[in-house]
Amino acid sequence: MTSVAAAEATAGTASGRWGRRLGHLPTHVVVILLMFLWLIPTIGLFINSFRPSQAVQSSGWWDIIFQPSQVTLQNYQYVLGQSGLWPGFINSLFITIPATIIPIFVAAFAAYAFAWMDFPGRNVLFVAIVGLLVVPLQTTFIPILQLYGSVHIDIGPIQINNLNGQFLALWLAHTGYGLPFAVYLLRNFMGGLPREVFESASIDGASPVTAFFQLALPMSVPAIAALAIFQFLFVWNDLLVALIYLGAANPQNDPLTIVVANLVNSLGSGWWYLAAAAFISMALPLAVFFTLQRYFVRGIVGGSVKG
Amino acid sequence: MDPRLITAVIVVVGVPAVLVGYIVATEQVLRIFPGRVQPRIRPWLWLAPALAFLFVFLIYPTIGTAVRSLQDQLGTKWVGLDNYAWFFSDNGTLSALKNNVIWVVLLTVLAVGFGLLIAVLVDRVRYESIAKSVIFMPLAISGTAASVIWLFMFAYQPQGAAQTGTLNAVLTPLGVGPVPFLTVSNFSFNTILLVIVSTWTWTGFCMVIISAALKGINPELLEAARVDGANEWQVFRGIILPLLTPTLAVVSTTIIITALKAFDIVYVMTNGNFDTQVIANEMYQVMFNFGDFGRGSAVAIVLMLAIIPVMALNIRRFQAQEAIR
Numbered sequence: 087m088t089s090v091a092a093a094e095a096t097a098g099t100a101s102g103r104w105g106r107r108l109g110h111l112p113t114h115v116v117v118i119l120l121m122f123l124w125l126i127p128t129i130g131l132f133i134n135s136f137r138p139s140q141a142v143q144s145s146g147w148w149d150i151i152f153q154p155s156q157v158t159l160q161n162y163q164y165v166l167g168q169s170g171l172w173p174g175f176i177n178s179l180f181i182t183i184p185a186t187i188i189p190i191f192v193a194a195f196a197a198y199a200f201a202w203m204d205f206p207g208r209n210v211l212f213v214a215i216v217g218l219l220v221v222p223l224q225t226t227f228i229p230i231l232q233l234y235g236s237v238h239i240d241i242g243p244i245q246i247n248n249l250n251g252q253f254l255a256l257w258l259a260h261t262g263y264g265l266p267f268a269v270y271l272l273r274n275f276m277g278g279l280p281r282e283v284f285e286s287a288s289i290d291g292a293s294p295v296t297a298f299f300q301l302a303l304p305m306s307v308p309a310i311a312a313l314a315i316f317q318f319l320f321v322w323n324d325l326l327v328a329l330i331y332l333g334a335a336n337p338q339n340d341p342l343t344i345v346v347a348n349l350v351n352s353l354g355s356g357w358w359y360l361a362a363a364a365f366i367s368m369a370l371p372l373a374v375f376f377t378l379q380r381y382f383v384r385g386i387v388g389g390s391v392k393g
Numbered sequence: 394m395d396p397r398l399i400t401a402v403i404v405v406v407g408v409p410a411v412l413v414g415y416i417v418a419t420e421q422v423l424r425i426f427p428g429r430v431q432p433r434i435r436p437w438l439w440l441a442p443a444l445a446f447l448f449v450f451l452i453y454p455t456i457g458t459a460v461r462s463l464q465d466q467l468g469t470k471w472v473g474l475d476n477y478a479w480f481f482s483d484n485g486t487l488s489a490l491k492n493n494v495i496w497v498v499l500l501t502v503l504a505v506g507f508g509l510l511i512a513v514l515v516d517r518v519r520y521e522s523i524a525k526s527v528i529f530m531p532l533a534i535s536g537t538a539a540s541v542i543w544l545f546m547f548a549y550q551p552q553g554a555a556q557t558g559t560l561n562a563v564l565t566p567l568g569v570g571p572v573p574f575l576t577v578s579n580f581s582f583n584t585i586l587l588v589i590v591s592t593w594t595w596t597g598f599c600m601v602i603i604s605a606a607l608k609g610i611n612p613e614l615l616e617a618a619r620v621d622g623a624n625e626w627q628v629f630r631g632i633i634l635p636l637l638t639p640t641l642a643v644v645s646t647t648i649i650i651t652a653l654k655a656f657d658i659v660y661v662m663t664n665g666n667f668d669t670q671v672i673a674n675e676m677y678q679v680m681f682n683f684g685d686f687g688r689g690s691a692v693a694i695v696l697m698l699a700i701i702p703v704m705a706l707n708i709r710r711f712q713a714q715e716a717i718r
Binding site for chain 2: 110113114116117120121124125126127128130131134142143144145146147148180183184187188189191192193195196198199200203204205208211213215216217218219220221222223224225226227228229230233253257258259261262263265266269293294295298299319322323324325326329342343346347350351360361363364365367368371372374375376379382383386387
């Protein structure tokens with residue numbers, strides 16, 4: 087077979103190469119067409135976000151080709167200045183960062199126990215946790231809303247009545263919701279680390295805590311990075327969980343997703359600045375996505391069980 | 394300074410510190426026990442935080458919702474299966490159910506189909522990574538922002554006025570439009586439009602997983618078939634497709650579950666109007682617009698019961714994989 091391939095390679099004259107390229111032409115046409123179709127909606131939004139209100143209302147984004155002078159930053163100025171979008175951005179950060187960090191730690195401990203400690207029922211328990219992926223978040227809302235509502239803490243400076251409407255409500259909920267997938271992903275990765283490393287550490291007298299912090303955790307950085315991106319995007323882009331635990335109770339704490347969703351519903355006539363608002367809400371996840379795409383892809387491919 | 398900023402700093406620094414402190418402290422606690430017993434207790438101490446979160450946020454509320462679904466609006470009276478009887482007889486919920494079926498079928502066919510097509514095609518071009526990034530990018534965009542993006546695509550102006558929506562601007566000169574997208578009730582047309590938005594988001598997900606499986610196929614196998622005279626279509630049908638089947642199954646189940654849980658796009662683009670209602674949005678409205686937690690719970694349980702068989706397939710496969718490991 088190799089000899090045939092070699093013979094073909096030597097026979098690859100100029101005309102042969104052209105023939106082959108032309109043979110690929112339909113592939114190129116279809117791929118480029120699909121890329122174009124997938125890009126158009128975002129490009130349209132991006133261009134509209136820089137067009138003045140009267141232009142957005144009277145013509146489509148492609149009009150910019152005929153009137154390039156219409157580019158303006160007024161939508162962004164308005165959106166960031168007056169429409170509540172900037173507080174929304176800050177709220178999204180407040181919600182997302184702790185809701186990404188906490189589950190990673192909690193999941194890493196559990197994943198390490200599942201991967202490198204022996205105990206009765208280990209596999210059954212692990213499958214049960216992965217099985218919790220079947221639970222749609224909807225099934226948890228009502229009891230947790232009521233549980234949050236009944237929280238009453240009064241210890242000196244810390245006074246919390248009713249967790250609904252507080253960031254803490256989302257941090258805790260997102261930790262719980264993210265755990266089955268996080269434990270699954272990290273356990274699979276840690277389980278694949280070389281056994282000898284942990285055995286020799288144990289022989290050298292290292293405690294599990296030392297082995298965890300000095301070996302397992304540093305070696306699991308790719309999986310942790312994948313997980314962090316996952317959880318970050320999930321929480322940043324989440325609308326439903328935020329609506330349930332914040333939306334009604336405390337609009338001041340609403341993240342960008344809710345602010346933008348409210349803009350859609352309240353802006354009959356003023357949706358010219360909606361494009362700018364949507365683009366601001368996309369900026370951070372897109373930046374994370376483009377810089378860390380490699381890890382993100384690895385996380386998806388490694389964890390395709392997630393529902 | 395914003396007091397919330399202080400809280401956030403405390404949380405970002407403090408919570409990991411507390412968690413790390415907890416694990417270090419477990420070793421101290423374990424010293425109390427004789428060395429023989431320690432390995433039996435230790436795993437449970439490491440698992441405790443995760444198990445606590447899972448219990449409070451997934452297990453307890455699921456049981457609570459199941460119980461609540463048998464009670465009335467205010468939770469004061471047991472009503473048996475009345476809430477379920479309502480779900481399966483009310484015109485609104487039945488229409489939501491019908492739309493979810495459309496979501497499941499159409500989104501799976503479109504997202505997995507396009508994902509497969511693109512994965513196979515980009516494998517043959519040199520700009521593969523750019524092409525994949527373009528298709529994959531919408532996955533990083535929230536359902537809310539995707540909805541705004543597509544509202545500009547679907548925008549509709551009356552006949553005669555300049556069309557501002559991309560699709561109507563293309564269709565109108567062709568004599569097909571302008572089409573009043575998402576503004577009038579007509580069978581399931583609007584639901585199909587919302588599924589298209591979701592397809593735009595999820596095709597990249599399918600493509601990435603299928604593409605990874607595709608790279609795992611031994612190229613010599615394909616080359617051998619080509620040398621034996623098989624054309625590209627025969628190579629695809631005879632070798633690539635059978636080898637990809639397990640991957641396609643996993644991707645499909647994920648997409649089916651996504652379709653069953655569809656919420657954001659519906660909530661933002663139509664809020665269930667114009668014949669686009671789905672189960673998840675129905676539940677939200679029953680809970681917050683009508684304050685009926687009994688019916689809301691029943692809707693959630695129906696949703697879970699629809700997901701379980703799909704997920705069971707996935708976990709079965711996962712266990713088979715574990716057995717090989």
